[in-house]
Amino acid sequence: MTNATTDPWAVWREARPPTRLVHLDSASAGRSSYAVLEAVGDHLLLEAQVGGYVAADQAAPALDRARADLGRLLGLGAGDLAFVESATAALDVLLDVWPLPAGSRVGVPPSAWGPNVELVRRRGHLPVPLPVDGVGVLTPDLLDGALTTDPPDLVLLDLVAAHRGLVQPARELAAVARRHGVPLWVDVAQGLGHVDADTGADAVVATSRKWLTGPRGVGLVGVASGHHDRLRVPARAKHPDTGPVALLESDEAHVAGRLGLGLAAAELLAVGPEAVAARLVEVGQEVRDRVAEVPGWRVVGPDAPAAAITSVAPTAGQDPARVRAGLLAAGVLTTLCLPWRAPGEVGEHDPGSLRVSPHVDVVGDDLDALVRGLVAAAG
Numbered sequence: 564m565t566n567a568t569t570d571p572w573a574v575w576r577e578a579r580p581p582t583r584l585v586h587l588d589s590a591s592a593g594r595s596s597y598a599v600l601e602a603v604g605d606h607l608l609l610e611a612q613v614g615g616y617v618a619a620d621q622a623a624p625a626l627d628r629a630r631a632d633l634g635r636l637l638g639l640g641a642g643d644l645a646f647v648e649s650a651t652a653a654l655d656v657l658l659d660v661w662p663l664p665a666g667s668r669v670g671v672p673p674s675a676w677g678p679n680v681e682l683v684r685r686r687g688h689l690p691v692p693l694p695v696d697g698v699g700v701l702t703p704d705l706l707d708g709a710l711t712t713d714p715p716d717l718v719l720l721d722l723v724a725a726h727r728g729l730v731q732p733a734r735e736l737a738a739v740a741r742r743h744g745v746p747l748w749v750d751v752a753q754g755l756g757h758v759d760a761d762t763g764a765d766a767v768v769a770t771s772r773k774w775l776t777g778p779r780g781v782g783l784v785g786v787a788s789g790h791h792d793r794l795r796v797p798a799r800a801k802h803p804d805t806g807p808v809a810l811l812e813s814d815e816a817h818v819a820g821r822l823g824l825g826l827a828a829a830e831l832l833a834v835g836p837e838a839v840a841a842r843l844v845e846v847g848q849e850v851r852d853r854v855a856e857v858p859g860w861r862v863v864g865p866d867a868p869a870a871a872i873t874s875v876a877p878t879a880g881q882d883p884a885r886v887r888a889g890l891l892a893a894g895v896l897t898t899l900c901l902p903w904r905a906p907g908e909v910g911e912h913d914p915g916s917l918r919v920s921p922h923v924d925v926v927g928d929d930l931d932a933l934v935r936g937l938v939a940a941a942g
Contacts, residue, residue: 578597584891585929585932586896587897587920587925587929589921590872592773593756593775594776595827596827599778602822603822606622610819622822625822626821627641628829630642630644630825632825632832633828635832636755639785643786643787645783645784645808645809645811646783646824647784649781649782650752650770652782653783654748655686657768657786658682660794660796660811661717661793662793662794667688667716667717668688668691669683669688669689669717669719670715671692672692672720673692673905674726674729674905675907676724676750676904677903679719683719693705693715694709697866698866698867698868699729699864699908701732703732703735703739706718707739707743710740714743715745717746720747720749720750720764721750721753723753723757723758724872724905725904726874726916727869728869730758730867730870733762734762734763737749737762737763746765746790747764747765749767750769751768752769752770752773756836757870758840765786765790766785767784768782768784771824775824775831778820781817781820791806791807796811801814842923843871843923846923846925847869847870847871850873850919853930854873857875857941859878859938859940859941860937861875861878863875863876863916871921873919874916874919875917875919876914876915876916877916879941883914884915887899889939890933890936895933897917897918898917899917900915900918919933
């Protein structure tokens with residue numbers, strides 16, 4: 564682990580406001596740059612000066628660039644993307660407009676994001692478990708077997724699990740699903756800005772605020788061009804010449820947030836998504852190496868293909884909620900992971916774990932502070 568004076572990623576830190584604490588929570592909300600914050604503020608000011616709709620018209624070219632840049636990251640065209648409010652809102656939109664029969668069977672791995680599974684149920688569909696290997700990976704062979712013997716109507720996959728650093732081979736899985744004629748949707752909320760998010764999926768949902776470090780309150784839905792015509796999107800007299808994906812966007816929009824998201828995507832492309840992804844693999848390994856040596860704690864799923872998310876669980880009776888609160892009081896920000904995040908994998912009586920998710924600019928002093936807190940909590 565580099566220190567603050569030799570860290571080649573210090574420029575990433577310097578592009579952002581100073582933190583008041585050790586920020587190890589990019590999987591919840593990454594830290595936006597000064598430029599992203601300025602872009603959001605400038606548009607809000609413009610709305611006050613010239614009116615919201617005039618300001619939105621003036622922002623149209625920048626929003627077009629944002630869709631194009633986000634499409635580059637997701638392997639989609641600009642016309643395949645629509646801005647929505649969040650990844651959850653994106654999934655809700657997909658479930659509304661995709662021609663799924665009532666009561667469709669939706670295949671999900673055990674590590675699936677719990678709120679996504681709940682939303683599938685609320686929409687009247689049946690989540691069904693898909694087989695995984697010993698560390699939780701849905702391998703192409705296992706998916707091929709499942710789609711051969713008992714295919715669901717849809718496969719819904721998290722590119723990166725939210726409760727631990729499990730990365731699924733989405734591109735290979737998309738090829739398998741395509742051979743079987745089963746649509747594959749990928750939730751890239753934890754993947755965009757973290758790992759390669761070009762999944763080859765039929766549809767994707769994403770958010771701005773995590774590893775991409777854009778503003779909160781903005782998300783994306785993406786539908787591959789070959790599926791546009793099958794979407795059940797009603798025509799709108801206000802937008803007579805607008806395609807079905809673009810019609811998924813709300814006119815009552817957080818345009819400032821969309822501009823911030825677009826700028827965050829442009830920043831990632833300028834730095835290099837591959838370089839960021841490689842660095843985040845290093846970050847995750849550094850974290851796991853450090854916390855694996857702390858008495859009273861264990862790394863959750865250490866053998867899984869992982870990037871920068873690490874979850875640690877107590878082995879000495881510690882209450883993770885109290886530990887998380889204690890760390891925060893000491894100036895270290897982490898996330899409490901309770902079973903609702905992945906109920907297919909985590910038992911309801913599990914006491915939970917702590918999720919540690921630093922970004923590329925983490926330094927040794929940051930992890931020293933985390934280790935001190937974990938040691939103190941273990942007694």
